Amino acid sequence: MLEMFEYDFMQRAFIAGIIIAVLASVSGTFVVLKRYSMISETLAHSALVGVAVALVAEFSPLWTAVVFAVLSAWLIEYLRSAFSLYSDAVLAILLSGSLAIAVIIVSLGGSFNNSLFSYLFGSILSVSSDDIIIIAIFGTISLAILLLFSKELYFIAYDEEVAKTSGIKVNRLNFLLASVVSIIIALSITIIGSLLIGALMVIPTVASLQYKVGFLKTMLLSLIFGLLSVTAGMIFSFYFSLPSGATIVLCVLFIFIISLIVNRKK
Amino acid sequence: MKFSVPIFDVKNLTFSIKGQTILSNISLEVFCSEYIAIIGPNGGGKTTLVRMLLGLETPTSGEIKIYGKKFSNFNEWHKIGYVPQRASLVDASFPATVLDIVKMGRTAKKQLFSFYGTEDEKAVYDAMSKMDILDLKEKMIGTLSGGQRQRVMIARALASKPDILILDEPNTGVDVASQKKFYTLLRKLNQEDKITIVFITHDIGVIADDIARLFTINQKAIICNNPKQLLSCEEMSELYGMDAHLLHLHKHRH
Numbered sequence: 240m241l242e243m244f245e246y247d248f249m250q251r252a253f254i255a256g257i258i259i260a261v262l263a264s265v266s267g268t269f270v271v272l273k274r275y276s277m278i279s280e281t282l283a284h285s286a287l288v289g290v291a292v293a294l295v296a297e298f299s300p301l302w303t304a305v306v307f308a309v310l311s312a313w314l315i316e317y318l319r320s321a322f323s324l325y326s327d328a329v330l331a332i333l334l335s336g337s338l339a340i341a342v343i344i345v346s347l348g349g350s351f352n353n354s355l356f357s358y359l360f361g362s363i364l365s366v367s368s369d370d371i372i373i374i375a376i377f378g379t380i381s382l383a384i385l386l387l388f389s390k391e392l393y394f395i396a397y398d399e400e401v402a403k404t405s406g407i408k409v410n411r412l413n414f415l416l417a418s419v420v421s422i423i424i425a426l427s428i429t430i431i432g433s434l435l436i437g438a439l440m441v442i443p444t445v446a447s448l449q450y451k452v453g454f455l456k457t458m459l460l461s462l463i464f465g466l467l468s469v470t471a472g473m474i475f476s477f478y479f480s481l482p483s484g485a486t487i488v489l490c491v492l493f494i495f496i497i498s499l500i501v502n503r504k505k
Numbered sequence: 506m507k508f509s510v511p512i513f514d515v516k517n518l519t520f521s522i523k524g525q526t527i528l529s530n531i532s533l534e535v536f537c538s539e540y541i542a543i544i545g546p547n548g549g550g551k552t553t554l555v556r557m558l559l560g561l562e563t564p565t566s567g568e569i570k571i572y573g574k575k576f577s578n579f580n581e582w583h584k585i586g587y588v589p590q591r592a593s594l595v596d597a598s599f600p601a602t603v604l605d606i607v608k609m610g611r612t613a614k615k616q617l618f619s620f621y622g623t624e625d626e627k628a629v630y631d632a633m634s635k636m637d638i639l640d641l642k643e644k645m646i647g648t649l650s651g652g653q654r655q656r657v658m659i660a661r662a663l664a665s666k667p668d669i670l671i672l673d674e675p676n677t678g679v680d681v682a683s684q685k686k687f688y689t690l691l692r693k694l695n696q697e698d699k700i701t702i703v704f705i706t707h708d709i710g711v712i713a714d715d716i717a718r719l720f721t722i723n724q725k726a727i728i729c730n731n732p733k734q735l736l737s738c739e740e741m742s743e744l745y746g747m748d749a750h751l752l753h754l755h756k757h758r759h
Contacts, residue, residue: 390608390609390612390615390620390621391612393605394609394612397599397601397606398589400561400589402609404587405610405613405665406581407612407613448598448600451598453600453602453604454600454602456600
C-alpha cells in the first residue's frame, strides 16, 4: 500500500485531505447542529463562481474561490437577518444562482473544460505545494477560530434566543461561523469538488449523532469518521482509478449506514 | 423590600406589528427580590412584553431601563436568567448532556478566548444541586422527562448567578406532580436566595400566596398589588371572559 506514497502528488493529496477532513468535520458539527446543512452546498457553488472567474482570467482559483464563498456567506446571513426570508429558500436561490453564473462565465470565456470539471468533482492531481501551504495556514486559522468560540457556537446552535438574551453576540458569531465555513469549503473544493464537499461536512456529524453522546464526543466521532473516509477514499481512488471526491463521499456514506444500523435500537 | 432603582423600569411601552397593536402604553416597574406574576389571555401580549424586556423585540415607542440604564447601555445580561416557553420541549437528538446544557449558563460570563474554570464549575454544580439534578448530569437531555428538562433549563439560567429569573410559561409539557415541585423550588429561590422572579403563567391560583404583585396584560396592563383581591374582581372577567370563573374556583381548591 505504501507504494502510493512514492508519488509526490499522492503525498500532497494525503496531507491536504487530512487537513480538510479535520476542518470539514469540526465545522460540520456546528453547521449540522444549527440545522444549516445546506449552507455547505450553497457556499461550495458560490466558490465555483470564483473558480470560474479565475479560470477565465487565469488567476489562482483558490483565492477567488475563498473571496466569492465569503461574500456569499455574508449575503446569506444578511438576507436571513434583514429580510424575513426562510433560510432554506435563501440557500436554494443562491445555490442555483451561483451555479448558473459559474457556467455562464466559463462558457463565455470558452473554458468549459476539464479544469472546471476537476473543481466540480475534485481531483487529487490538482493539489500543488502552494495549495498545501495555503490550506495549512488558512485551515489552522479557521480551526483555531472554531475552537476558541466553540462554547458560544454550541450555545447558539442549541438555543439562539436564550444565547442572545444571555449577552452573546449571536449575529456577529453567525457571520463569523458562515465566513469560516466558506473559507474551509473554498479550500476543500480542489480535493473533494464543489458538488461533494457538503457531504464531507454533514455526513460525519450525522453519523456521529446516531451514537447519542455529548457534544465533545460527537465532535470527536465526527472527526474520526471524516479522517477514516478521506484516508480510505484516497486509497481506493488511487488503486481503482476512481475520482477522489466521489470515492471519499461513498466511504463516509458507508460509515453513516453502519452507524445507523449499529444504533437503530438506541 | 424595594430598592430605589428598579431592575426593570418600563414607561409607556407600545408594540405594533403590521398595523396591529399588540401592547399599548404599558408602564411597570420590577423591584429587587419581588415575586411577580404576569397573566393574560393568549395573544394578549405577555410574551411580547417579556421579549421586549430581553431585547428580542424592539418597542414601537416607549422606554425600558434596566438597573437605571438605557437599554443600549446595559451589558450585564448574565444578571438576567431567562427560561423560555418551550423550555421542556427540547430536540431529543441534540448531542447534549445535562452538564453540557447547564454549562451554557456560564458562557456569556466568560471573556473572549477563555475556557471554563473552577469558579464556573462551582456555579454549575451549585445550580444543579439547587434544582436537584446532580444525579442526572451525565444523562442526555433527550432522555429526560418534561419536568426534569424544565429543572435543567432553570439550572442553566441559575448558573450565571442571576439577580432575576424570567419564566415564560415554563410548564408546557410538564406533568402535574413535577409542576408542584417546580412551584416549591421557585418559592425557595425567591425567599431564600432573594432572586427576583417574573413568572408568566395561566395557573395563577397555585402561586397566588407567593406572589407580591400581579400584572394582567391584554394589550393594556392592570397592576394589582393584592393578587387575591384581583382574583375575585370583575376586571378578571373583562380580561379573561369565562376563564375568570375557572381561575376563581381553582384558587379555592388550593
